[in-house]
Amino acid sequence: MIDQASGLRKMQNLQQVKVVAVSGGKGGVGKTNTSLNTAIALGQQGKRVLVLDADLGLANVDVMLGLRVKRNLSHVLSGECELDDIIIEGPAGIKIIPATSGSQSMVDLTPSEHAGLIRAFSEMRTQFDVLIVDTAAGISDMVLSFTRAAQDVILVVCDEPTSITDCYALMKLLSRDHGVFKFKVVANMVRTPREGQQLFAKLTKVTDRFLDVAIELVGVIPFDENVRKSVRKQQVIVEAYPQSPASLAYMDLATKVSQWPIPKQASGHLEFFIEQLLAN
Numbered sequence: 001m002i003d004q005a006s007g008l009r010k011m012q013n014l015q016q017v018k019v020v021a022v023s024g025g026k027g028g029v030g031k032t033n034t035s036l037n038t039a040i041a042l043g044q045q046g047k048r049v050l051v052l053d054a055d056l057g058l059a060n061v062d063v064m065l066g067l068r069v070k071r072n073l074s075h076v077l078s079g080e081c082e083l084d085d086i087i088i089e090g091p092a093g094i095k096i097i098p099a100t101s102g103s104q105s106m107v108d109l110t111p112s113e114h115a116g117l118i119r120a121f122s123e124m125r126t127q128f129d130v131l132i133v134d135t136a137a138g139i140s141d142m143v144l145s146f147t148r149a150a151q152d153v154i155l156v157v158c159d160e161p162t163s164i165t166d167c168y169a170l171m172k173l174l175s176r177d178h179g180v181f182k183f184k185v186v187a188n189m190v191r192t193p194r195e196g197q198q199l200f201a202k203l204t205k206v207t208d209r210f211l212d213v214a215i216e217l218v219g220v221i222p223f224d225e226n227v228r229k230s231v232r233k234q235q236v237i238v239e240a241y242p243q244s245p246a247s248l249a250y251m252d253l254a255t256k257v258s259q260w261p262i263p264k265q266a267s268g269h270l271e272f273f274i275e276q277l278l279a280n
C-alpha cells in the first residue's frame with residue numbers, strides 16, 4: 001500500500017513539459033536568437049520556460065544575454081551542487097541551464113553520472129511548461145541526441161546554399177538513423193514574406209524527392225537590423241525592440257509553440273526526455 005501511494009505521488013509529480021529542440025545544421029543561421037526570442041516571448045505570455053544551452057563549445061546563451069555563469073551541468077554531474085543551484089534567470093522570468101562548456105559530452109556519461117542526471121532533473125523544484133534546447137551547429141552526437149529526444153524539432157534555415165544543404169543533411173540523418181520524421185522550419189533573415197515561402201519551397205523540393213519526412217513552415221523571421229543591435233547590447237530583440245518586425249514574428253512563433261500539444265504519455269515528461277537523451 002505504501003509503495004503504491006508513493007508510486008502515485010511520484011506519478012503526480014512528473015512534470016508535463018513541452019520539449020522543443022532548435023537546430024539547423026549550420027552555424028550563424030539564428031538558432032540561439034530563435035531559441036531565446038521564442039523563450040522570452042513565451043515568458044512574456046506567462047509561460048514558465050526553461051532554456052537548456054546545449055551549445056557546448058561556446059557559452060552561447062549567457063553571453064548573448066550578458067549573464068554571468070558560475071557553475072554548469074558538469075558541477076551537477078560531479079555532485080558539487082544540484083540542478084536548481086546552476087539555473088540562472090533571464091528576461092521575462094525565463095530560466096536557463098548552462099550546459100557544460102568544454103569537451104565533456106553528455107552522451108559519454110558513466111552509468112552513475114547518467115543516473116545522477118536523471119535524478120537531478122526529477123528532483124528539480126521548479127515546474128516548467130516549455131523546455132527549449134538550443135543546440136550547437138553541425139551534426140555531432142550531442143546535436144542528434146538532443147534533437148531525437150525532443151517532441152518538436154525546429155530547424156532554422158536561411159537563404160544560403162550551405163544552410164539548405166546542412167539542414168537537408170541533418171534531416172536525412174535524423175530520419176534515416178534516429179526515427180525523427182517531422183520537422184518544423186523557421187525561415188530566418190528573409191527580405192520579404194514571399195522569400196520565406198520560396199526558401200521553404202526549395203527545401204520541400206529536395207525533401208519530397210529524396211526523404212521520407214514531413215516538414216512544416218512555422219515561422220518566417222524578417223532580416224532585421226535591430227537583431228544585431230540587440231545582440232550588441234547583450235539583449236534579445238523581443239525585449240529591446242518589441243515592436244520591430246522580427247520581434248513580431250518571434251511573438252507569433254511563440255504563440256504557435258504554446259499551441260503545439262504535449263504528448264499525454266511518458267514522452268511528455270521531463271524525466272523521459274532526459275532518459276531519451278542519454279539512450280544510445
Ligand SMILES: Nc1ncnc2c1ncn2[C@@H]1O[C@H](COP(=O)(O)OP(=O)(O)O)[C@@H](O)[C@H]1O
Nearest residue numbers: 027028029030031032033189222223224227228
Ligand atoms: N532575423 C535576423 N536579422 C538580422 N540578423 C540576424 C537575424 N537572425 C540572426 N541574425 C544575426 O546572425 C548572428 C548569428 O545568430 P545566432 O542566433 O547566434 O546563430 P546560431 O546560434 O545559429 O549560430 C546574430 O549575431 C545576428 O547578428
Ligand SMILES: [Mg+2]
Nearest residue numbers: 031032055060
Ligand atoms: Mg548558437
